Amino acid sequence: MYTEIYGIALRSLLISSTATLLALVWSIPFTAKLISIRHRSKDIIIGIFNTLIGLPTVLVGLVLYLLFSYSGPLGFLELLYTPYTIIIGESILITPLVISLLYEVFSRAYNEYWELALTLGADKLQAYKLIIREVISDIFVVSLISFSRAIGELGVALIVGGNIKGYTRVFTTAIALEIEKGEFETAIILGLLLFIVVLSVILTARIIKRRV
Amino acid sequence: MIVLRNIWFSYVDENYVLKNINIEFSRGITVVLGPNGSGKTTLLKIASCLYKPIRGEVLIDDINYWNLNEEEKIRFRRKIVYVHEKPILLRGSVLDNIIYGLIIRGYSRDEAIKKAHKISKELNITSILSRRTETLSIGERRLVTLARALVLDTDYLLLDDPIAHLHPSTRELVVDIVRSMKDEKVIAIATHDPLSTLKIASKVIILDSGRIVNISEPRNIIDKYILEY
Amino acid sequence: MKKFLMILIILVTITTVTTIVYMSVFGKETLRVLKVSTTTSLYVTGLLEKLAEEFRKEYPNVVIQFIAVGTGRALEIASKGDVDMVFVHAPSLEHKYINRGTLVDGHIIAYNYFVIVGPKDDPAGIKGLNNPVKALRRIYNAGVSGMTLFISRGDNSGTHIRELALWRKAGLNPIGQKWYIESGTGMSKTLMIANERKAYTLSDIGTYLKLKGEGILGRLEVLVDKGEGLINIYSAYIVNPEKYKVNYELAKLFLEFVLSRKGQKIINEYGRKLFGRPLFYSAYGKENELKELWNTLLEH
Numbered sequence A: 001m002y003t004e005i006y007g008i009a010l011r012s013l014l015i016s017s018t019a020t021l022l023a024l025v026w027s028i029p030f031t032a033k034l035i036s037i038r039h040r041s042k043d044i045i046i047g048i049f050n051t052l053i054g055l056p057t058v059l060v061g062l063v064l065y066l067l068f069s070y071s072g073p074l075g076f077l078e079l080l081y082t083p084y085t086i087i088i089g090e091s092i093l094i095t096p097l098v099i100s101l102l103y104e105v106f107s108r109a110y111n112e113y114w115e116l117a118l119t120l121g122a123d124k125l126q127a128y129k130l131i132i133r134e135v136i137s138d139i140f141v142v143s144l145i146s147f148s149r150a151i152g153e154l155g156v157a158l159i160v161g162g163n164i165k166g167y168t169r170v171f172t173t174a175i176a177l178e179i180e181k182g183e184f185e186t187a188i189i190l191g192l193l194l195f196i197v198v199l200s201v202i203l204t205a206r207i208i209k210r211r212v
Numbered sequence B: 001m002i003v004l005r006n007i008w009f010s011y012v013d014e015n016y017v018l019k020n021i022n023i024e025f026s027r028g029i030t031v032v033l034g035p036n037g038s039g040k041t042t043l044l045k046i047a048s049c050l051y052k053p054i055r056g057e058v059l060i061d062d063i064n065y066w067n068l069n070e071e072e073k074i075r076f077r078r079k080i081v082y083v084h085e086k087p088i089l090l091r092g093s094v095l096d097n098i099i100y101g102l103i104i105r106g107y108s109r110d111e112a113i114k115k116a117h118k119i120s121k122e123l124n125i126t127s128i129l130s131r132r133t134e135t136l137s138i139g140e141r142r143l144v145t146l147a148r149a150l151v152l153d154t155d156y157l158l159l160d161d162p163i164a165h166l167h168p169s170t171r172e173l174v175v176d177i178v179r180s181m182k183d184e185k186v187i188a189i190a191t192h193d194p195l196s197t198l199k200i201a202s203k204v205i206i207l208d209s210g211r212i213v214n215i216s217e218p219r220n221i222i223d224k225y226i227l228e229y
Numbered sequence C: 001m002k003k004f005l006m007i008l009i010i011l012v013t014i015t016t017v018t019t020i021v022y023m024s025v026f027g028k029e030t031l032r033v034l035k036v037s038t039t040t041s042l043y044v045t046g047l048l049e050k051l052a053e054e055f056r057k058e059y060p061n062v063v064i065q066f067i068a069v070g071t072g073r074a075l076e077i078a079s080k081g082d083v084d085m086v087f088v089h090a091p092s093l094e095h096k097y098i099n100r101g102t103l104v105d106g107h108i109i110a111y112n113y114f115v116i117v118g119p120k121d122d123p124a125g126i127k128g129l130n131n132p133v134k135a136l137r138r139i140y141n142a143g144v145s146g147m148t149l150f151i152s153r154g155d156n157s158g159t160h161i162r163e164l165a166l167w168r169k170a171g172l173n174p175i176g177q178k179w180y181i182e183s184g185t186g187m188s189k190t191l192m193i194a195n196e197r198k199a200y201t202l203s204d205i206g207t208y209l210k211l212k213g214e215g216i217l218g219r220l221e222v223l224v225d226k227g228e229g230l231i232n233i234y235s236a237y238i239v240n241p242e243k244y245k246v247n248y249e250l251a252k253l254f255l256e257f258v259l260s261r262k263g264q265k266i267i268n269e270y271g272r273k274l275f276g277r278p279l280f281y282s283a284y285g286k287e288n289e290l291k292e293l294w295n296t297l298l299e300h
Helices: A002-035 A041-052 A057-068 A083-119 A124-151 A155-161 A171-180 A184-211 B040-047 B070-077 B094-104 B109-123 B138-150 B168-180 B194-200 B218-228 C002-026 C040-044 C047-058 C071-079 C091-099 C132-144 C158-170 C187-197 C205-213 C248-259 C261-269 C287-296
Strands: B002-010 B016-025 B028-033 B055-060 B080-083 B156-160 B186-191 B203-208 B211-216 C032-039 C062-069 C085-088 C103-119 C150-152 C180-182 C200-204 C220-224 C231-239
Touching (some): A002 A083, A002 A171, A171 C187, B016 B211, B094 B109, B194 B218, B203 B218, B211 B218, C032 C248, C040 C047, C040 C187, C040 C205, C103 C205, C103 C287, C187 C200, C231 C287
Parallel strands (some): C150 C200
Antiparallel strands (some): B002 B016
């Protein structure tokens, strides 16, 4: 049983961290572009993303299921009930959170460090270097927070992952199944492990934040 | 000399925060006065070529800055240093901050450190050079931002409320240092506290709601303020 | 833009590396995968995993992936072509999907009984009845007079469909009444709710015994386990390979294994030691009899 729990833990970590990285891949350029807009629509767009943070996970799961189902438009990819759909689903789910958090980080970087670099005589490349140096740890903090949202969600993992043993079973779906089986002890062990993971991630984020 | 000609500027849409500004910043100290939100900061940022005006021209040494190519722009921008009202420091030590502008200008680390030590002595911050910036007090942070700007020894020096939040004795020190550079540099100081700065000013500009309401000798302004208060 | 390009390249690299690591650790790409959607009772009791385990002893390069959901969803997933095979227990629903051409090669693989469970003090007085319809009438009357509650799955599962059929047989419609609670969840949670609220519910015997064995249904007991209409027939189907991309050969192999003497023995023996009585009975040798019963369950 412990090798199975170990597998579930490792799988959850890999899936959710990949999802977080994936979300960063599109959120970073998007947010950077958004920051540079000098128009009122910027506030509306970021307002929408703020609202979407509360997106129900089962809704994201359902939409993805319909997309990736064999009869759906992306069915030919044959990705349903694989870890890859969970990765895609979780990355979509956390994107509004990532963008909202990055927006804060980037606004500050843009308003403060970009200008500062220019006042001190930096060319564009030097200014970018300076910004990266200043925000890299903030981006890391953003990813940790988003990661903990991804690893703690159930809806997407259950609907598009299918909770397949040894393949798409992650912390949350395993907990749901153990409850279904009436095996509360295993459910609690898994729940505590998940809690420990999330707690250490959040604590790490806090420590990094205090240091900078 | 920095000349602003018919400058209009807005951050969002048609909300102009600067309306048809015409000023010359020339050798000596120009003090820009005005209440909060009158456009002082924006004016200084336009003069230091951080913001591109919506309309109008910014001339640095008679050259229209925004018509320059990227390379020339940097060359011109390196003649100007603007110090933010909010003291923003980079991660790392105080020394790292002070030498940053020199390093990106191609100075060697040794040279840069030598210059940093010299300016630190003048500003009396030698003792904090190795401290990490997040441990500094607000007054110390401001002195570091000043040191970081002054070490560059630029022709143009634009200071946004440089004496706010400073201890009175430190304030005197800063004012004295700025005064000592009066004859070699073009200096502009934005402030809403005229008392410490007017005595060193060569020209005073009063801004209100994005418009210049008065440009005159400090003498007249002091009289006016004395009458008002 | 150089900064973003740089970050993008770094991130893509990291993602790729992670994915490669992922695939090397968990990748099932080299193995042949059979996807099966199943009713929860067969999975939660552990029977299907046990069958898969034994099957893999003969075919070690095959991985069987179970997606455990209610019968309604299991069939819906099959009709979208997302699985190769289904294990279900709702004849009337199965019939619909057979007619639509979703399912082929249907076989009855096992059976057991539904049971009506309820609080030990049995306020409706149904204990020992050998007629579930009669029992439901009594529960109805007790419910209306405010003496008890009934928890329904309410999730279009095999058990839910059977429960509704029994109510229809009794000529009663409890839906919408205050004492009739639709849990909208799986069998386990429905049983747990019944336990908490001291209510009656219809359950498959397998899930009930499994949970009872875990010691979490202290206030419930089986009150009616005999009588017409309680037989619970589990069937397996392969998803029509002419309509969908289906791993037909593999599905056929597994189906044959389940129906084989060996597979049927596993079904018959499963849980006997642990729970003192079998969770499922093998269909072996009773196919015709069960098929007739199966047909009677279509009529509603």
